[in-house]
Amino acid sequence: MAKTVDQYFDNLRDTRVWRSIFRSGTGSSTLKRSLAIQQNVFLHLFSTKVRRRMVSFSATWYLGTLTLGTFLILVVTGILLMLYYHPSVPQAYADTKDLQFVVSSGLFLRNLHRWSAHAMVFLVFAHMFKVFYRGAYRPPREFNWVIGVVLLLVTLLLSYTGYLLPWDQLAYWAITVGSNIASAVPVFGDKIHFMLLGGNLVNANALLRFYVLHCMILPLAAIFFIAIHFWRIRKDGGLYALSSEPSTLQKAALAKEAR
Amino acid sequence: MSTKDFVTGMDSNARKSPRRVAFITRRTSAQVKVADEETLQTFPEVLFRAAVAIEVMAIGLVTMALLFNAPLEGIADPSHTPNPAKAPWYFLGLQEMLHYFPPVVAGVLVPGLVVMALIVIPYFNINIEAEGIFLKDRQRRLQIFYIATGALILFLLLFHVFVALVPTLIVAAFMILAAQSSPQSSSALRRYLASKPLSYWIMSWFLFELAVLTAIGTFFRGPGWSWVWPWRS
Numbered sequence: 001m002a003k004t005v006d007q008y009f010d011n012l013r014d015t016r017v018w019r020s021i022f023r024s025g026t027g028s029s030t031l032k033r034s035l036a037i038q039q040n041v042f043l044h045l046f047s048t049k050v051r052r053r054m055v056s057f058s059a060t061w062y063l064g065t066l067t068l069g070t071f072l073i074l075v076v077t078g079i080l081l082m083l084y085y086h087p088s089v090p091q092a093y094a095d096t097k098d099l100q101f102v103v104s105s106g107l108f109l110r111n112l113h114r115w116s117a118h119a120m121v122f123l124v125f126a127h128m129f130k131v132f133y134r135g136a137y138r139p140p141r142e143f144n145w146v147i148g149v150v151l152l153l154v155t156l157l158l159s160y161t162g163y164l165l166p167w168d169q170l171a172y173w174a175i176t177v178g179s180n181i182a183s184a185v186p187v188f189g190d191k192i193h194f195m196l197l198g199g200n201l202v203n204a205n206a207l208l209r210f211y212v213l214h215c216m217i218l219p220l221a222a223i224f225f226i227a228i229h230f231w232r233i234r235k236d237g238g239l240y241a242l243s244s245e246p247s248t249l250q251k252a253a254l255a256k257e258a259r
Numbered sequence: 260m261s262t263k264d265f266v267t268g269m270d271s272n273a274r275k276s277p278r279r280v281a282f283i284t285r286r287t288s289a290q291v292k293v294a295d296e297e298t299l300q301t302f303p304e305v306l307f308r309a310a311v312a313i314e315v316m317a318i319g320l321v322t323m324a325l326l327f328n329a330p331l332e333g334i335a336d337p338s339h340t341p342n343p344a345k346a347p348w349y350f351l352g353l354q355e356m357l358h359y360f361p362p363v364v365a366g367v368l369v370p371g372l373v374v375m376a377l378i379v380i381p382y383f384n385i386n387i388e389a390e391g392i393f394l395k396d397r398q399r400r401l402q403i404f405y406i407a408t409g410a411l412i413l414f415l416l417l418f419h420v421f422v423a424l425v426p427t428l429i430v431a432a433f434m435i436l437a438a439q440s441s442p443q444s445s446s447a448l449r450r451y452l453a454s455k456p457l458s459y460w461i462m463s464w465f466l467f468e469l470a471v472l473t474a475i476g477t478f479f480r481g482p483g484w485s486w487v488w489p490w491r492s
Contacts, residue, residue: 036302043306049298050305062312069313073320093334100331111324119320121349132380132462135389142381149377156349163347172335173344177354184362201337 045227047234054239060134063127068226070120075219077113085165087211089204092167117159124155136240144232147225154222161214164207175210176202342482351476352469358484359420373465386458393438394453401438408434422475426467434460 010026012018019025024035034048053059084103085095099106128148131137137145164175179196183189198205233239299305346354356365380386393400408431415424433452437460440449481487 033300052297065309111329114329115323137381169332177346181366184366
C-alpha cells in the first residue's frame with residue numbers, strides 16, 4: 001500500500017534531526033498539538049486552545065490577523081526594496097525611478113509595499129473600532145487596549161516616515177505639511193521640529209532620519225509591542241467572547257434576575 | 260469507604276482534557292466562574308484559518324499591486340509648492356481641522372486629547388458600564404446631554420466648522436431617539452439604541468467625524484484648501 005503524504009510527514013517528524021529541533025514528535029493527540037504551541041518560542045505567545053465561536057468570521061472579522069498579515073508583507077517587500085535604495089538626495093529619487101523602470105519586478109514590489117501600507121493603517125483603525133464595539137477592552141484586557149493604542153501610533157509613524165522616502169513632490173510636501181504641525185507645540189515646538197527633521201526644512205538630513213526610523217527603530221518597536229499584544233491575549237484569558245466570563249454586563253443581568 | 264470525604268475523578272475524554280484530575284471535596288463545591296465551552300486547538304486549526312485569511316488578503320493586495328501603480332511625481336522641489344499640498348490620507352482629518360482652528364488646537368491639542376481619551380477608555384467605570392445611557396437617572400442625564408451638545412454645536416458654529424456639524428447633529432438625533440426609547444420598545448432599532456452606553460455614543464460620533472473629515476480632506480479640497488466637487492475637476 002502506498003504511503004500517504006501524512007505518513008511521509010510523520011516519518012520525517014520522527015527523524016533524529018527533526019526531533020532535535022521540534023520536540024513535540026509525531027502523532028496528532030491533543031497533547032502533541034498543545035506541545036506544538038507551548039514548545040515553540042514564537043507560537044507560545046498564543047494559547048493552546050481557542051473558543052470555537054471566536055474562530056467564526058463574524059466574531060473578529062479576523063482584523064487583527066489581517067493586520068499582522070500586512071505587517072509581514074511589508075517587512076518582506078521592505079527588505080527587498082532596501083536592497084535598491086540609497087537614503088540620500090537626489091539618489092533616493094533616482095533609485096525609486098529605477099525601481100519603477102529598471103529593476104526586475106521593482107514596480108510590483110513598490111506597489112505591493114505601498115498598497116499594503118495603506119491597508120495596514122486602515123486595518124489597524126478597523127481593528128480598534130471592532131474591539132471597542134465588542135467591548136473587548138474591558139478589564140482584565142485594559143492594558144492590552146493601551147498596547148493597541150501604542151501600536152496604532154507606531155503604525156501611523158511607520159507609514160508617515162515611509163511617505164518621505166521616494167523623495168518626490170508628493171512625499172516632500174506631505175512631510176512639510178505634517179512636520180509643520182510639530183512647530184505648533186507650545187514652547188518646544190521649534191526644537192521638536194528641528195529634531196524631527198535634522199534641520200529647519202525637509203532636507204537630506206530629514207530623509208536619513210526618516211529612513212532610520214522607518215527601516216530600523218519603528219519596525220523593532222512594532223515587533224516588540226506586537227509580541228506583548230499577542231502574549232497578553234493569552235494572559236488575559238483568550239479572545240474576549242461575550243458572556244464567557246462574569247463581566248459587568250452579566251453581573252448586572254444576574255442581579256436583575258435575582259431581584 | 261463510607262468515611263471518604265472527597266472523590267477523585269478523571270475525565271474519560273482524553274482528547275478534551277488530557278490528564279485532568281479533579282478533587283472535589285464533599286463540603287465545598289468547585290467555584291464555577293466560566294461555563295465550559297467548545298474549544299479548538301490553536302495548532303493546527305486556528306493557525307490554519309489565520310493562514311488562509313492572510314493568504315486571501317495577500318491575493319487581493321498582489322492583484323491590486325499588479326493593476327494599480329503607486330504614485331510617483333517629479334523630484335522633490337522646495338521652490339515649487341503644489342497647491343494644495345496634502346498630507347497622507349490618514350492625516351487629512353487633522354489637516355481639515357487646521358483649516359478652521361489655530362495649529363496649536365488642531366495639530367496638538369485635539370490629537371493629544373484623542374490619544375489620551377483612547378488610552379483611558381478602559382480605566383473609567385463609565386466606559387465599562389454596559390447599560391443604556393438614558394435608562395437610569397433619565398431627566399438629569401438628558402439635561403447634561405442637551406447642555407453638552409448645545410455647547411459643542413455653538414462651538415462648531417463659532418469657528419464655522421459646518422462640515423463637522425452634520426455628524427454631530429445626526430448622532431445627537433439618534434441619542435434623542437434613544438432617550439425616547441426603552442428596552443420595551445416595539446421596534447428593534449429603538450431597543451438597540453436604548454441599550455447603548457455613553458462610551459458607544461462618543462466613539463460613534465468620533466468615528467463618524469473621522470470618516471467625514473478624512474473624506475472631505477481627500478476628495479473635496481482643492482487649491483488654497485477651497486471646496487471643490489470631485490466630479491467637476
